[in-house]
Amino acid sequence: MKTNPLIIENINKIQHRIQKACTEANREVNEVRLLLATKTVSPENIKIALSKEKLIGENKIQEIKEKFDSLNSITHQKHFIGHLQSNKIKDILKYNVTCIQSVDRLSLAEKLQKRLVHEDKHIDILVQVNTSDEKSKFGISPELAINLIKEIALFDRIHIKGLMTIGVFSSNDEEVRKCFQKLKLLQQKIISENIRNVQMHELSMGMSGDLEIAIKEGATIIRVGTAIFGKRAYPDSYYWNENSDTSLKI
């Protein structure tokens, strides 16, 4: 398998973009974590990236499975950032995912809690919020998010650490900014409610094209794929829509 010779250079560029955005936003650079969005990326290329960074995010259990053995010996952390079907919960726990960033419904949290009790485990999650009002995107609506969080907070095995969103795809920066501001505002609201078993430190928002705006608006995790690994062969709709769980050849 041919590896991508640009990965290290691309990560350096992203790190510079993060630094610059932090400086402009008057934030410390260590307030923002870079998550490598590794969907469709081969283990060989992920390994190269892991020599510089330590956090990856996958969208599909199938891919986590396929890459697990190749990456297992390399120190890294793994978050789940895709749409999670409840019949895949067992696997999430089996393959050492430390945070599910995409919890967006009570039924999923219920089943997750049950399984965690059964295995005597705990897990961190973020609640995914649909800030762009696009039907095609997953996530709870901002209006319903607080209630969902109050309900999930009752599950003692699940630890809510913050919120995640995918901003609107738009060349208009102000439209994108509105999404991130919505998430930040929601975070502040939730903090003021002082809910037991809920921490709200993390804001996972910003991708290859809009990470500067996200950092300006308070992101603590940015999720970057294309700008590091290059264009993907599959359209993102494949990952972001329902009923798209067939296996990919990596």
Ligand SMILES: *Cc1c(COP(=O)(O)O)cnc(C)c1O
């Ligand atoms: C693919 C993906 C990303 C990364 O997007 P890029 O535009 O390739 O940087 C971020 N978040 C989620 C949820 C993704 O599926």
